[in-house]
Amino acid sequence: MKDSIQNKIDRIKAISYNAPSKAVVFAATVEEHGDKKDSLSKVIRNEKEAAIFYAELKAAVTLAKSK
Amino acid sequence: MIIINLDDVFEPIAVSEDLSQYLFESELTDDTVILLKVKITFNDEPLLPNVYNLAFGPLVGDDGVNDAVKLKHKNTYKVFSSIILYAITYMEQYPDRIIGIDGSNDVRAYLYHRMFATNHEYLKDILVTIGLDWYVRLLRNGTIEIDKDGSPFFKPKPEPFDLQRKTTDLYRYYTIQLNR
Numbered sequence: 684m685k686d687s688i689q690n691k692i693d694r695i696k697a698i699s700y701n702a703p704s705k706a707v708v709f710a711a712t713v714e715e716h717g718d719k720k721d722s723l724s725k726v727i728r729n730e731k732e733a734a735i736f737y738a739e740l741k742a743a744v745t746l747a748k749s750k
Numbered sequence: 751m752i753i754i755n756l757d758d759v760f761e762p763i764a765v766s767e768d769l770s771q772y773l774f775e776s777e778l779t780d781d782t783v784i785l786l787k788v789k790i791t792f793n794d795e796p797l798l799p800n801v802y803n804l805a806f807g808p809l810v811g812d813d814g815v816n817d818a819v820k821l822k823h824k825n826t827y828k829v830f831s832s833i834i835l836y837a838i839t840y841m842e843q844y845p846d847r848i849i850g851i852d853g854s855n856d857v858r859a860y861l862y863h864r865m866f867a868t869n870h871e872y873l874k875d876i877l878v879t880i881g882l883d884w885y886v887r888l889l890r891n892g893t894i895e896i897d898k899d900g901s902p903f904f905k906p907k908p909e910p911f912d913l914q915r916k917t918t919d920l921y922r923y924y925t926i927q928l929n930r
Contacts, residue, residue, distance in 0.1 A: 684875070684876055691757070691759060691835060695762060695769075695772075695839045696765075696839065698761070698764070699765035699767055699768075700767070721803055721854075722852050722922060723923050724793055724794070724795035724797075726906050730797060732905070735905075739906075740848075740908045740925070743880050744910075744927065746909075746910050747878050747910035748878060748929060750910060
């Protein structure tokens with residue numbers, strides 16, 4: 684990654700550490716629960732399907748990286 | 751066409767401590783300035799513990815994001831470059847997490863599809879983009895596999911994002927993750 688882009692990422696992280704009002708602006712966190720299931724969640728019905736999905740995703744990522 | 755330039759992004763006004771939420775301003779074509787939020791959330795599926803969803807748009811209520819609204823930004827490139835950079839920032843913090851983009855919303859899927867296709871060369875060293883289709887098994891008796899409700903028994907099939915694939919043939923779902 685270019686240094687200039689990494690510097691921007693580091694700057695964003697610094698904002699997160701320093702933002703004084705973040706507790707007010709961002710009341711909820713990623714760990715909150717609710718009906719947020721997406722279409723992928725609906726076609727993964729059990730652990731076996733999840734394992735197959737992850738194996739196929741890993742293979743697709745490996746193939747994508749090799750191109 | 752949306753051209754991504756990660757060197758030309760909006761600096762966020764605020765960023766949540768866990769890097770899952772970002773606030774930034776964008777000027778619209780009617781000269782109004784709008785506050786936008788990028789929000790990365792767990793998709794609430796224990797079977798997919800590292801898949802997170804990304805939404806962005808104007809704030810709704812205390813914590814929501816209206817990611818269905820259409821806005822005319824003066825600098826659309828910069829808006830999307832910012833969103834992608836925030837997503838990269840998030841995944842750099844949590845390298846095992848994947849961001850999933852649901853293609854059930856055609857407008858949004860179309861936008862992401864074009865963006866990934868157009869910027870593949872630029873982003874390929876940073877991000878791996880995968881497209882997913884849903885498939886149904888053809889049974890030996892000539893029928894298709896169905897679930898207990900009688901609906902087709904869909905299964906996801908991931909593949910490397912096909913650059914030749916037209917926007918008239920969108921994927922059902924997209925994932926992005928860091929190229930490590």
